[in-house]
Amino acid sequence: MNREYTTRVSEEDVAETYATLTKNGSYFEIPKGNRSEEEVQQEIDNALLQEALFKLSADHYRDDVYCDKVIVRQDYSTGLTEAQALIQELQAVFPNYEDWDRHNHNMVGRYTAYREPYNNSGISFYSSGEKPTESLLLSFNTSYLNSNLLEWYGLKFDLDSEQVMLKVVFRSYEGETPELPTNPRNFYAALYNQDGTESNWVDYYAFATPKKIREFCAAKGLSYPLPPTTHTDCDAVGCWGFVFNKDTLEYGPVKAYARYNQEAS
């Protein structure tokens, strides 16, 4: 889908041209210069996506996680009522395992065994603003260079087996990967079990417009995560998840993280 725009020529320099459009009351001027029409369209998408990112709440939001056209998980920032119910459940089975309410922008959500390596249903808890401590990493028999770690991590609480997995989020991956959408901001995550073993499935988080991911999925024969009729306006999905097997480089499912601001509870 190409977006309609008007071309503005600068009064100061006729070589300075812009694609201009108004969306939801916001006005945009995207440099055209010598760009092809496809490149101009991509830049318009980028501008709309960045605007959506600017509007994200710092601490009251919900993520709808899509996979193969359906929502497989909903995560809530911990300041919300929906999150508090899940935290009570966690606290009952895993008392004081974490400081659940340390930040309003921690997230919690119920997951199912929709993909490997999850065998049961459980609750995900994402701790934000902190790197995992060395002692937490060591308790899962792993270690990372501090400089490679991002300032959040995940814990996956299996409510059936009462086992915990640690998701470590990091910038640089040493191993081989299948082809993935590139962006210098992208990052990885690895999952560790309590017995010290590591999952064969590695997560890769990518920042891109829906169009870019749709094209990538089509080229690789992957199922685009979103339904065809939703999220076409770059208004909510800023992050995408790819999964691959680190041994075989087989692709797993592709995920879309659609974020929506929520009213404080």
Added chain:
Amino acid sequence: MSDIPTSGAISLNQMHTEVDGASGSIASINDADIRALIGKGSGVTMSFNEWYGASSSLDTQTITVGAWAIANIYFSTAYYGYRQSPSNGAISDGTLNVASNRTIAGFSWNGITNLGLFLSGSASNSGWTTVTINGIALSRSSATFSTVSGNSRWLWNTQTTNPFGTTVGATKQAVFT
């Protein structure tokens, strides 16, 4: 700071480099950009001493670098530069002459949206050509400009180098030409 001295010996080459000409390359005092430094028309009588202290700079802002973080899951990123609210870093004088003295609400770099210049109020995408921060020149015409909720912003989304650096408290000049 201008390449052209305020007194003493003065050269055509200094005038040329002040308007971003290459040092040692051919120029004349009748070139439009050199004349524009002192507001003269083509072919009029001009004297070298009229260029003393002339500057192509339209505005200079001094930024004391602050750092802050947005700690959202997936979107966590560190910011460097200045923002008015919540307050991080500082700026002097904080109003942009080339945009009708509108207040600079933010001028910062981050890993997600890269470099952004934010003004309070609705400005037009004109009136200056380049902003140079710490030797890194950014063309206005390469930025995406937008007006959102009555405020204005320029975003350079391919600026992967942080022109403000990561040293909190360091000062950086942003020169608008």
